[in-house]
Amino acid sequence: MGQFFLSSGSLLAQAGEETFDKSGSYNLIHLFGTLALLLVIAFGLMLSAKSGLGERVFKKPVTCCSEQLYLFIENMCLGTIGPHGKKYIPMVMTFWIVIFLGNVLALFMPFAPTANLSFNVAMALIIVSYVQYEGIRANGLAGHFSHFSGPKLAGVMAFFITPMIFIIELISEVMKNVSLSLRLYGNIHGGHAAVEAMNKLGSPIFLPLGEFLLPVKILTCLVQAMIFSILTCVYLSLVTHHGEEEAVHPTGLTPSGQH
Amino acid sequence: MLGIGIGIAGLGCGIGLGFIGNGALQGMARQPEAIGKLQTAMLIALAFVELVFLLSVFVVPFLAGGK
Numbered sequence: 001m002g003q004f005f006l007s008s009g010s011l012l013a014q015a016g017e018e019t020f021d022k023s024g025s026y027n028l029i030h031l032f033g034t035l036a037l038l039l040v041i042a043f044g045l046m047l048s049a050k051s052g053l054g055e056r057v058f059k060k061p062v063t064c065c066s067e068q069l070y071l072f073i074e075n076m077c078l079g080t081i082g083p084h085g086k087k088y089i090p091m092v093m094t095f096w097i098v099i100f101l102g103n104v105l106a107l108f109m110p111f112a113p114t115a116n117l118s119f120n121v122a123m124a125l126i127i128v129s130y131v132q133y134e135g136i137r138a139n140g141l142a143g144h145f146s147h148f149s150g151p152k153l154a155g156v157m158a159f160f161i162t163p164m165i166f167i168i169e170l171i172s173e174v175m176k177n178v179s180l181s182l183r184l185y186g187n188i189h190g191g192h193a194a195v196e197a198m199n200k201l202g203s204p205i206f207l208p209l210g211e212f213l214l215p216v217k218i219l220t221c222l223v224q225a226m227i228f229s230i231l232t233c234v235y236l237s238l239v240t241h242h243g244e245e246e247a248v249h250p251t252g253l254t255p256s257g258q259h
Numbered sequence: 260m261l262g263i264g265i266g267i268a269g270l271g272c273g274i275g276l277g278f279i280g281n282g283a284l285q286g287m288a289r290q291p292e293a294i295g296k297l298q299t300a301m302l303i304a305l306a307f308v309e310l311v312f313l314l315s316v317f318v319v320p321f322l323a324g325g326k
Contacts, residue, residue: 178318179310186313227306
């Protein structure tokens, strides 16, 4: 009976464990299956959230949650990027929903989108390319690349130090990809590995000790989605800051309360 | 040797997270009305420190020996 508890304490997980090989490679069918499930859940949520827009009093819990999510993302974007951050809200919200649902799927399935390194690397590449695209669109090609050369140094120092700063900035762009993808992959797949290890620890006494990690895993779901979105907003703010702006409160009002 | 390396990385991560928690809790104790902002900032700092540990667990063995 111990083998029922060996893999995450559920028969579904055990069936999933037996269908793909132990070397850790994932089937494309599994990946597409979980992506399809993710899209169905997200589409269903959006349908039910939209259908509540016609009522006078929003009583459905799904619309309340969607509004909370929108307010959270809007506050984050406008607070981090500034008042011109409103056009980045759809992108950031899309990534938040995809990452959150992918993490939630990883709670009760041994294979999930965000537990797969390729999916996370793809998302990080999309985000970093989108940030470069927005920078080029806002500053022009030369202006965007002159951001990489750092501060303007005087005299002979500029000849030696500016190429070094340029190379370090390029390396840090590559590191953004690595850190974004590995953070998410390590947290979610590491959660799986930790649950496996604790189940193996408790298998002599037939106790699925891995289930005790579930609260931490739920917290990690939310936190990692938020971290990804906040870092996207921070990278966008670094690239599209527009010189001098007057201090505007994030909801669009000046501090004295007028528009 | 890899186990010792990952253990030392875990030690550093634990000490770092302890410092983050200490600072956050002290700030929350001084100003209870800023608890929301401090919690957000603490979680952001937590992600960065966790990243160093996850790099040492997933990237270093790959670079050091395995394929």
